[in-house]
Amino acid sequence: MTKPPQIAPLAYENPEFLNSPDGRVLRIVSEYSEPLARFRREQIQDTVVFFGSARFHSLEDANKALHASSSSDDGKRKLAQAGVDMARYYEDARRMAFLLSQWSSQIPARRRRFVVTTGGGPGIMEAANRGAREAGAKTVGLNIRLPFEQYPNPYITPSLNFDFHYFFMRKFWFAYLAKALVIFPGGFGTMDELFEILTLAQTRKLAKKILVVIYGREYWDRLINFQTMVDAAAISAKDLELFKMADTPEEGFEFLRDGLTKYHLGPDRPKRVGEVAPEIAKTNP
Numbered sequence: 001m002t003k004p005p006q007i008a009p010l011a012y013e014n015p016e017f018l019n020s021p022d023g024r025v026l027r028i029v030s031e032y033s034e035p036l037a038r039f040r041r042e043q044i045q046d047t048v049v050f051f052g053s054a055r056f057h058s059l060e061d062a063n064k065a066l067h068a069s070s071s072s073d074d075g076k077r078k079l080a081q082a083g084v085d086m087a088r089y090y091e092d093a094r095r096m097a098f099l100l101s102q103w104s105s106q107i108p109a110r111r112r113r114f115v116v117t118t119g120g121g122p123g124i125m126e127a128a129n130r131g132a133r134e135a136g137a138k139t140v141g142l143n144i145r146l147p148f149e150q151y152p153n154p155y156i157t158p159s160l161n162f163d164f165h166y167f168f169m170r171k172f173w174f175a176y177l178a179k180a181l182v183i184f185p186g187g188f189g190t191m192d193e194l195f196e197i198l199t200l201a202q203t204r205k206l207a208k209k210i211l212v213v214i215y216g217r218e219y220w221d222r223l224i225n226f227q228t229m230v231d232a233a234a235i236s237a238k239d240l241e242l243f244k245m246a247d248t249p250e251e252g253f254e255f256l257r258d259g260l261t262k263y264h265l266g267p268d269r270p271k272r273v274g275e276v277a278p279e280i281a282k283t284n285p
Helices: 021-041 059-068 074-104 124-134 167-176 188-202 217-223 226-231 237-242 249-265
Strands: 047-051 115-118 140-144 161-164 178-183 211-215 244-246
Touching: 021 161, 021 167, 047 074, 047 124, 047 188, 059 074, 074 115, 074 124, 074 211, 074 249, 115 124, 140 167, 161 167, 167 178, 167 188, 178 188, 178 249, 188 211, 188 237, 211 249, 217 244, 226 237, 244 249
Parallel strands: 047 115, 047 178, 115 140, 140 161, 178 211, 211 244
Antiparallel strands: none
16 A cells, blocks of 8 residues: 655745755845844834944954963964954943944934944954943844854844854845944954945945945055045045044044034935835834
């Protein structure tokens, strides 16, 4: 007697299919839909994104590392001293995120405005999440699954701790809700995010005004000569107005506060609902 066939698994409950190349589109959609649901549930209307090196530590930790390297070779001591020198950017990111979060938490609104968001890892990311948390605000971490483990820092609000497989979906969420971008000294990833947003702004592909703060003139002037691009006619002089350089947390915060107020809270704010992430702007029924 022929045995009846077993009930086949539902496609969305079939791990073999979901993890196969054919299931890729579902995985991509999941990295859109699941964060969207959480942002809506947590009433996050928009964000301010902090970028910068994952390799910078707090001044306290950097000094400990320098002390521990006192008996090491010259190369290790040199790196430890560089860590102490660059720790000021960690402390400045922490301070700016604190000031921003303290201010934004006082904005009378039904949803949370200008929530500090980072890539969720260590370094400048940790500093910004830490500063926001010290101000008593919620703060977002958009982490990425890498071959070398990058664990979420302990200052992210647990319900807003995300882990992505696809870089492009992670970058989508960095940009989609952002009303401002703060770029601290960093490496390839930091430059990638900076120039992506500047390119979108330059080519008018953004339906909203995104403020860009580049922090630490000493570092960036040694790394990039924007005036060279202007002199070579590679960009226009007006393109230099797409960002603001800042050298203190207070200077950066004041620029953000004034710009966010003007373009997103004041009379110059966008009048079209679509410019404020319509899916997020809706409240739950």
